[in-house]
Amino acid sequence: MVAPAAPARAAVIGSPIGHSKSPQLHAAAYRALGIECPYTAIDVAEAGLDAFVAGVRSTTGWRGLSVTMPLKAAMARLVDATTEPAAVLGVVNTVVVDHAGGPARLTGHNTDVAGVANALAAAGVRRPRGPVVLGGGGTAAAAVAGLARLGAPAVRVAVRRPDAAADLLRIGTALGIDVVLLPWPDAAEAVRAADVVISTLPPRAADPLAVDLAADACFRTQGTLLDVAYDPWPSTLADAWQHAGGTIVPGLDMLLHQAVEQVRLFFPDVPQDRGAVLEVMCDAVGAVRR
Known part of the structure:
Protein backbone atom coordinates (compact mmCIF):
# COMPACT_ATOMS: atom_id res chain seq x y z
CA MET A 1 0.00 0.00 0.00
CA ASP A 112 15.59 39.50 -5.57
CA VAL A 113 17.68 40.21 -8.66
CA ALA A 114 14.67 39.73 -10.93
CA GLY A 115 12.61 41.73 -8.44
CA VAL A 116 14.94 44.73 -8.66
CA ALA A 117 15.36 44.60 -12.43
CA ASN A 118 11.69 44.03 -13.24
CA ALA A 119 10.42 46.66 -10.80
CA LEU A 120 12.73 49.29 -12.27
CA ALA A 121 11.98 48.23 -15.86
CA ALA A 122 8.24 48.49 -15.18
CA ALA A 123 8.85 52.08 -14.04
CA GLY A 124 10.55 52.87 -17.34
CA VAL A 125 14.21 52.50 -16.37
CA ARG A 126 16.44 51.51 -19.28
CA ARG A 127 20.22 51.08 -19.05
CA PRO A 128 21.03 53.28 -16.04
CA ARG A 129 24.12 55.43 -16.58
CA GLY A 130 24.88 56.66 -13.05
CA PRO A 131 23.11 54.49 -10.47
CA VAL A 132 23.76 54.56 -6.74
CA VAL A 133 23.02 51.84 -4.18
CA LEU A 134 22.65 52.70 -0.50
CA GLY A 135 23.80 49.95 1.85
CA GLY A 136 26.18 47.04 1.45
CA GLY A 137 24.37 43.89 2.62
CA GLY A 138 22.73 40.98 0.85
CA THR A 139 20.00 43.07 -0.76
CA ALA A 140 22.66 45.48 -2.01
CA ALA A 141 24.32 42.56 -3.78
CA ALA A 142 21.00 41.79 -5.49
CA ALA A 143 20.64 45.47 -6.39
CA VAL A 144 24.06 45.47 -8.06
CA ALA A 145 23.11 42.33 -9.99
CA GLY A 146 19.76 43.83 -10.96
CA LEU A 147 21.46 46.94 -12.31
CA ALA A 148 23.90 44.76 -14.25
CA ARG A 149 20.92 42.93 -15.75
CA LEU A 150 19.53 46.30 -16.88
CA GLY A 151 22.83 47.08 -18.61
CA ALA A 152 24.35 49.59 -16.18
CA PRO A 153 28.11 49.80 -16.84
CA ALA A 154 28.96 50.95 -13.31
CA VAL A 155 27.42 51.57 -9.91
CA ARG A 156 28.46 53.53 -6.84
CA VAL A 157 27.62 51.90 -3.50
CA ALA A 158 27.48 54.11 -0.40
CA VAL A 159 28.22 52.20 2.80
CA ARG A 160 29.14 53.00 6.38
CA ARG A 161 31.94 50.40 6.43
CA PRO A 162 33.55 49.96 2.99
CA ASP A 163 35.77 47.15 4.30
CA ALA A 164 32.67 45.09 5.21
CA ALA A 165 31.24 45.52 1.71
CA ALA A 166 34.39 44.55 -0.19
CA ASP A 167 32.72 41.41 -1.58
CA LEU A 168 30.61 43.66 -3.79
CA LEU A 169 33.78 44.36 -5.78
CA ARG A 170 34.12 40.66 -6.55
CA ILE A 171 30.46 40.44 -7.47
CA GLY A 172 30.79 43.40 -9.83
CA THR A 173 33.76 41.81 -11.58
CA ALA A 174 31.87 38.54 -12.00
CA LEU A 175 28.81 40.31 -13.42
CA GLY A 176 30.63 42.79 -15.63
CA ILE A 177 29.64 45.95 -13.76
CA ASP A 178 32.18 48.31 -12.22
CA VAL A 179 31.50 48.74 -8.48
CA VAL A 180 32.87 51.78 -6.64
CA LEU A 181 32.49 51.84 -2.85
CA LEU A 182 31.80 55.25 -1.31
CA PRO A 183 32.07 56.21 2.36
CA TRP A 184 28.71 57.17 3.81
CA PRO A 185 29.50 60.91 4.13
CA ASP A 186 29.62 61.00 0.31
CA ALA A 187 26.16 59.45 -0.08
CA ALA A 188 24.16 62.69 -0.35
CA GLU A 189 26.34 64.10 -3.13
CA ALA A 190 26.21 60.81 -5.05
CA VAL A 191 22.44 60.57 -4.72
CA ARG A 192 21.96 64.10 -6.04
CA ALA A 193 23.81 63.17 -9.25
CA ALA A 194 22.25 59.72 -9.76
CA ASP A 195 19.74 58.74 -12.42
CA VAL A 196 18.74 55.67 -10.40
CA VAL A 197 18.98 55.18 -6.63
CA ILE A 198 18.28 51.90 -4.86
CA SER A 199 18.07 52.11 -1.08
CA THR A 200 18.59 48.73 0.55
CA LEU A 201 18.66 50.21 4.04
CA PRO A 202 16.30 49.12 6.83
CA PRO A 203 13.18 51.22 7.50
CA ARG A 204 14.02 54.78 8.63
CA ALA A 205 17.80 54.25 8.30
CA ALA A 206 17.83 56.67 5.34
CA ASP A 207 15.85 59.36 7.19
CA PRO A 208 18.88 61.61 7.92
CA LEU A 209 19.80 61.52 4.23
CA ALA A 210 16.21 62.36 3.31
CA VAL A 211 16.22 65.34 5.67
CA ASP A 212 19.43 66.56 4.00
CA LEU A 213 17.86 66.30 0.53
CA ALA A 214 14.61 67.94 1.62
CA ALA A 215 16.51 70.87 3.12
CA ASP A 216 18.26 71.53 -0.19
CA ALA A 217 15.91 73.91 -2.01
CA CYS A 218 18.05 73.63 -5.17
CA PHE A 219 17.86 69.84 -5.41
CA ARG A 220 15.81 68.66 -8.38
CA THR A 221 15.91 65.27 -10.08
CA GLN A 222 14.33 63.34 -12.92
CA GLY A 223 15.78 60.11 -11.59
CA THR A 224 14.12 57.02 -10.18
CA LEU A 225 14.31 55.83 -6.58
CA LEU A 226 13.59 52.24 -5.53
CA ASP A 227 13.34 52.03 -1.74
CA VAL A 228 13.16 48.38 -0.72
CA ALA A 229 11.85 49.31 2.76
CA TYR A 230 8.11 49.25 2.07
CA ASP A 231 6.81 49.62 5.63
CA PRO A 232 6.10 52.39 6.46
CA TRP A 233 5.35 53.77 3.02
CA PRO A 234 6.01 56.26 1.67
CA SER A 235 9.36 56.45 3.40
CA THR A 236 10.88 59.79 4.31
CA LEU A 237 13.42 59.27 1.53
CA ALA A 238 10.67 58.55 -1.01
CA ASP A 239 8.83 61.71 0.05
CA ALA A 240 11.96 63.84 -0.39
CA TRP A 241 12.73 62.28 -3.76
CA GLN A 242 9.22 62.76 -5.11
CA HIS A 243 9.12 66.34 -3.83
CA ALA A 244 12.28 66.99 -5.86
CA GLY A 245 10.54 65.79 -9.02
CA GLY A 246 11.78 62.20 -9.13
CA THR A 247 9.95 58.94 -9.74
CA ILE A 248 9.54 56.58 -6.80
CA VAL A 249 9.23 52.81 -6.99
CA PRO A 250 7.89 51.22 -3.79
CA GLY A 251 9.79 48.31 -2.30
CA LEU A 252 6.49 46.48 -2.55
Whole structure:
Protein backbone atom coordinates (compact mmCIF):
# COMPACT_ATOMS: atom_id res chain seq x y z
CA MET A 1 0.00 0.00 0.00
CA VAL A 2 1.43 3.40 -1.01
CA ALA A 3 1.28 6.08 1.67
CA PRO A 4 -0.54 9.27 0.64
CA ALA A 5 1.68 12.20 -0.28
CA ALA A 6 2.23 14.71 2.50
CA PRO A 7 0.31 17.99 2.09
CA ALA A 8 2.33 20.72 0.46
CA ARG A 9 3.58 23.60 2.58
CA ALA A 10 5.74 26.69 2.19
CA ALA A 11 6.79 29.62 4.35
CA VAL A 12 8.70 32.85 4.62
CA ILE A 13 11.38 32.88 7.32
CA GLY A 14 13.35 35.68 8.96
CA SER A 15 13.40 37.82 12.08
CA PRO A 16 11.42 39.94 12.65
CA ILE A 17 8.82 38.55 10.27
CA GLY A 18 5.45 39.88 11.42
CA HIS A 19 5.45 42.72 8.87
CA SER A 20 5.95 40.42 5.87
CA LYS A 21 3.40 40.63 3.07
CA SER A 22 4.66 37.41 1.47
CA PRO A 23 1.86 35.27 2.99
CA GLN A 24 -0.76 37.51 1.35
CA LEU A 25 1.02 37.41 -2.00
CA HIS A 26 1.57 33.67 -2.10
CA ALA A 27 -1.91 32.86 -0.82
CA ALA A 28 -3.46 34.97 -3.59
CA ALA A 29 -1.32 33.29 -6.24
CA TYR A 30 -2.08 29.80 -4.95
CA ARG A 31 -5.82 30.46 -4.97
CA ALA A 32 -5.67 31.72 -8.54
CA LEU A 33 -3.63 28.72 -9.65
CA GLY A 34 -5.72 26.14 -7.78
CA ILE A 35 -2.81 25.13 -5.55
CA GLU A 36 -3.54 23.75 -2.08
CA CYS A 37 -0.58 24.85 0.00
CA PRO A 38 -0.54 26.74 3.30
CA TYR A 39 2.08 29.50 3.28
CA THR A 40 3.02 30.88 6.69
CA ALA A 41 5.43 33.37 8.25
CA ILE A 42 7.88 31.79 10.70
CA ASP A 43 10.20 33.82 12.92
CA VAL A 44 13.65 32.26 12.65
CA ALA A 45 16.71 34.01 14.05
CA GLU A 46 20.14 33.34 12.55
CA ALA A 47 21.16 31.29 15.59
CA GLY A 48 18.26 28.92 14.97
CA LEU A 49 18.59 28.56 11.21
CA ASP A 50 20.61 25.32 11.18
CA ALA A 51 18.05 23.55 13.34
CA PHE A 52 15.16 24.89 11.27
CA VAL A 53 16.72 23.71 8.01
CA ALA A 54 17.35 20.29 9.53
CA GLY A 55 13.65 20.12 10.37
CA VAL A 56 12.70 21.02 6.81
CA ARG A 57 14.93 18.26 5.50
CA SER A 58 13.30 15.69 7.75
CA THR A 59 9.69 16.74 7.12
CA THR A 60 8.00 15.76 3.87
CA GLY A 61 5.65 18.13 2.11
CA TRP A 62 7.86 21.21 2.02
CA ARG A 63 7.87 22.88 -1.41
CA GLY A 64 9.90 25.96 -0.64
CA LEU A 65 11.03 28.77 1.60
CA SER A 66 11.16 32.50 1.06
CA VAL A 67 14.16 33.81 2.99
CA THR A 68 14.43 37.35 4.32
CA MET A 69 16.80 39.20 6.62
CA PRO A 70 18.97 38.34 8.42
CA LEU A 71 19.18 34.84 6.91
CA LYS A 72 20.02 35.29 3.24
CA ALA A 73 23.80 34.85 3.43
CA ALA A 74 23.63 32.11 6.06
CA MET A 75 21.11 30.15 3.99
CA ALA A 76 23.50 30.15 1.04
CA ARG A 77 25.88 28.04 3.12
CA LEU A 78 23.22 25.49 4.10
CA VAL A 79 21.65 24.53 0.77
CA ASP A 80 22.93 21.65 -1.35
CA ALA A 81 23.24 23.68 -4.55
CA THR A 82 22.75 27.22 -5.78
CA THR A 83 21.69 28.55 -9.16
CA GLU A 84 22.80 31.78 -10.79
CA PRO A 85 22.81 34.54 -9.73
CA ALA A 86 22.68 33.22 -6.15
CA ALA A 87 25.96 31.36 -6.64
CA VAL A 88 27.79 34.55 -7.62
CA LEU A 89 26.16 36.68 -4.93
CA GLY A 90 26.49 34.18 -2.09
CA VAL A 91 22.99 35.26 -1.08
CA VAL A 92 19.83 33.12 -1.18
CA ASN A 93 16.30 34.43 -0.78
CA THR A 94 14.48 31.38 -2.18
CA VAL A 95 14.88 27.69 -1.37
CA VAL A 96 13.25 24.93 -3.37
CA VAL A 97 12.84 21.67 -1.45
CA ASP A 98 12.77 18.39 -3.36
CA HIS A 99 11.91 15.25 -1.40
CA ALA A 100 11.62 13.02 -4.47
CA GLY A 101 13.93 10.05 -4.78
CA GLY A 102 15.44 9.99 -1.31
CA PRO A 103 16.80 12.55 1.15
CA ALA A 104 15.55 16.09 0.74
CA ARG A 105 17.61 18.26 -1.60
CA LEU A 106 17.64 22.02 -1.09
CA THR A 107 18.42 24.34 -3.98
CA GLY A 108 19.04 28.02 -3.36
CA HIS A 109 17.95 30.75 -5.76
CA ASN A 110 17.96 34.54 -5.71
CA THR A 111 14.78 36.09 -7.09
CA ASP A 112 15.59 39.50 -5.57
CA VAL A 113 17.68 40.21 -8.66
CA ALA A 114 14.67 39.73 -10.93
CA GLY A 115 12.61 41.73 -8.44
CA VAL A 116 14.94 44.73 -8.66
CA ALA A 117 15.36 44.60 -12.43
CA ASN A 118 11.69 44.03 -13.24
CA ALA A 119 10.42 46.66 -10.80
CA LEU A 120 12.73 49.29 -12.27
CA ALA A 121 11.98 48.23 -15.86
CA ALA A 122 8.24 48.49 -15.18
CA ALA A 123 8.85 52.08 -14.04
CA GLY A 124 10.55 52.87 -17.34
CA VAL A 125 14.21 52.50 -16.37
CA ARG A 126 16.44 51.51 -19.28
CA ARG A 127 20.22 51.08 -19.05
CA PRO A 128 21.03 53.28 -16.04
CA ARG A 129 24.12 55.43 -16.58
CA GLY A 130 24.88 56.66 -13.05
CA PRO A 131 23.11 54.49 -10.47
CA VAL A 132 23.76 54.56 -6.74
CA VAL A 133 23.02 51.84 -4.18
CA LEU A 134 22.65 52.70 -0.50
CA GLY A 135 23.80 49.95 1.85
CA GLY A 136 26.18 47.04 1.45
CA GLY A 137 24.37 43.89 2.62
CA GLY A 138 22.73 40.98 0.85
CA THR A 139 20.00 43.07 -0.76
CA ALA A 140 22.66 45.48 -2.01
CA ALA A 141 24.32 42.56 -3.78
CA ALA A 142 21.00 41.79 -5.49
CA ALA A 143 20.64 45.47 -6.39
CA VAL A 144 24.06 45.47 -8.06
CA ALA A 145 23.11 42.33 -9.99
CA GLY A 146 19.76 43.83 -10.96
CA LEU A 147 21.46 46.94 -12.31
CA ALA A 148 23.90 44.76 -14.25
CA ARG A 149 20.92 42.93 -15.75
CA LEU A 150 19.53 46.30 -16.88
CA GLY A 151 22.83 47.08 -18.61
CA ALA A 152 24.35 49.59 -16.18
CA PRO A 153 28.11 49.80 -16.84
CA ALA A 154 28.96 50.95 -13.31
CA VAL A 155 27.42 51.57 -9.91
CA ARG A 156 28.46 53.53 -6.84
CA VAL A 157 27.62 51.90 -3.50
CA ALA A 158 27.48 54.11 -0.40
CA VAL A 159 28.22 52.20 2.80
CA ARG A 160 29.14 53.00 6.38
CA ARG A 161 31.94 50.40 6.43
CA PRO A 162 33.55 49.96 2.99
CA ASP A 163 35.77 47.15 4.30
CA ALA A 164 32.67 45.09 5.21
CA ALA A 165 31.24 45.52 1.71
CA ALA A 166 34.39 44.55 -0.19
CA ASP A 167 32.72 41.41 -1.58
CA LEU A 168 30.61 43.66 -3.79
CA LEU A 169 33.78 44.36 -5.78
CA ARG A 170 34.12 40.66 -6.55
CA ILE A 171 30.46 40.44 -7.47
CA GLY A 172 30.79 43.40 -9.83
CA THR A 173 33.76 41.81 -11.58
CA ALA A 174 31.87 38.54 -12.00
CA LEU A 175 28.81 40.31 -13.42
CA GLY A 176 30.63 42.79 -15.63
CA ILE A 177 29.64 45.95 -13.76
CA ASP A 178 32.18 48.31 -12.22
CA VAL A 179 31.50 48.74 -8.48
CA VAL A 180 32.87 51.78 -6.64
CA LEU A 181 32.49 51.84 -2.85
CA LEU A 182 31.80 55.25 -1.31
CA PRO A 183 32.07 56.21 2.36
CA TRP A 184 28.71 57.17 3.81
CA PRO A 185 29.50 60.91 4.13
CA ASP A 186 29.62 61.00 0.31
CA ALA A 187 26.16 59.45 -0.08
CA ALA A 188 24.16 62.69 -0.35
CA GLU A 189 26.34 64.10 -3.13
CA ALA A 190 26.21 60.81 -5.05
CA VAL A 191 22.44 60.57 -4.72
CA ARG A 192 21.96 64.10 -6.04
CA ALA A 193 23.81 63.17 -9.25
CA ALA A 194 22.25 59.72 -9.76
CA ASP A 195 19.74 58.74 -12.42
CA VAL A 196 18.74 55.67 -10.40
CA VAL A 197 18.98 55.18 -6.63
CA ILE A 198 18.28 51.90 -4.86
CA SER A 199 18.07 52.11 -1.08
CA THR A 200 18.59 48.73 0.55
CA LEU A 201 18.66 50.21 4.04
CA PRO A 202 16.30 49.12 6.83
CA PRO A 203 13.18 51.22 7.50
CA ARG A 204 14.02 54.78 8.63
CA ALA A 205 17.80 54.25 8.30
CA ALA A 206 17.83 56.67 5.34
CA ASP A 207 15.85 59.36 7.19
CA PRO A 208 18.88 61.61 7.92
CA LEU A 209 19.80 61.52 4.23
CA ALA A 210 16.21 62.36 3.31
CA VAL A 211 16.22 65.34 5.67
CA ASP A 212 19.43 66.56 4.00
CA LEU A 213 17.86 66.30 0.53
CA ALA A 214 14.61 67.94 1.62
CA ALA A 215 16.51 70.87 3.12
CA ASP A 216 18.26 71.53 -0.19
CA ALA A 217 15.91 73.91 -2.01
CA CYS A 218 18.05 73.63 -5.17
CA PHE A 219 17.86 69.84 -5.41
CA ARG A 220 15.81 68.66 -8.38
CA THR A 221 15.91 65.27 -10.08
CA GLN A 222 14.33 63.34 -12.92
CA GLY A 223 15.78 60.11 -11.59
CA THR A 224 14.12 57.02 -10.18
CA LEU A 225 14.31 55.83 -6.58
CA LEU A 226 13.59 52.24 -5.53
CA ASP A 227 13.34 52.03 -1.74
CA VAL A 228 13.16 48.38 -0.72
CA ALA A 229 11.85 49.31 2.76
CA TYR A 230 8.11 49.25 2.07
CA ASP A 231 6.81 49.62 5.63
CA PRO A 232 6.10 52.39 6.46
CA TRP A 233 5.35 53.77 3.02
CA PRO A 234 6.01 56.26 1.67
CA SER A 235 9.36 56.45 3.40
CA THR A 236 10.88 59.79 4.31
CA LEU A 237 13.42 59.27 1.53
CA ALA A 238 10.67 58.55 -1.01
CA ASP A 239 8.83 61.71 0.05
CA ALA A 240 11.96 63.84 -0.39
CA TRP A 241 12.73 62.28 -3.76
CA GLN A 242 9.22 62.76 -5.11
CA HIS A 243 9.12 66.34 -3.83
CA ALA A 244 12.28 66.99 -5.86
CA GLY A 245 10.54 65.79 -9.02
CA GLY A 246 11.78 62.20 -9.13
CA THR A 247 9.95 58.94 -9.74
CA ILE A 248 9.54 56.58 -6.80
CA VAL A 249 9.23 52.81 -6.99
CA PRO A 250 7.89 51.22 -3.79
CA GLY A 251 9.79 48.31 -2.30
CA LEU A 252 6.49 46.48 -2.55
CA ASP A 253 6.95 46.44 -6.34
CA MET A 254 10.24 44.60 -5.93
CA LEU A 255 8.59 42.18 -3.50
CA LEU A 256 5.81 41.48 -6.00
CA HIS A 257 8.12 40.78 -8.91
CA GLN A 258 10.39 38.48 -6.92
CA ALA A 259 7.39 36.63 -5.45
CA VAL A 260 6.10 35.79 -8.92
CA GLU A 261 9.40 34.05 -9.58
CA GLN A 262 9.20 32.20 -6.26
CA VAL A 263 5.78 30.76 -7.08
CA ARG A 264 7.13 29.52 -10.42
CA LEU A 265 10.08 27.85 -8.69
CA PHE A 266 8.00 26.28 -5.92
CA PHE A 267 5.46 24.84 -8.36
CA PRO A 268 7.14 24.20 -11.74
CA ASP A 269 4.56 21.49 -12.42
CA VAL A 270 1.69 24.02 -12.46
CA PRO A 271 1.10 26.07 -15.66
CA GLN A 272 1.42 29.76 -14.80
CA ASP A 273 0.73 33.02 -16.59
CA ARG A 274 3.20 35.48 -15.07
CA GLY A 275 1.05 38.52 -15.78
CA ALA A 276 -2.06 36.95 -14.28
CA VAL A 277 -0.19 35.89 -11.14
CA LEU A 278 1.24 39.40 -10.75
CA GLU A 279 -2.25 40.86 -11.14
CA VAL A 280 -3.81 38.82 -8.33
CA MET A 281 -0.84 39.56 -6.08
CA CYS A 282 -1.26 43.29 -6.69
CA ASP A 283 -4.94 43.02 -5.83
CA ALA A 284 -4.12 41.16 -2.62
CA VAL A 285 -2.05 44.02 -1.22
CA GLY A 286 -3.73 46.97 -2.92
CA ALA A 287 -0.78 47.68 -5.21
CA VAL A 288 -1.07 49.32 -8.62
CA ARG A 289 0.41 47.21 -11.38
CA ARG A 290 2.84 49.20 -13.49
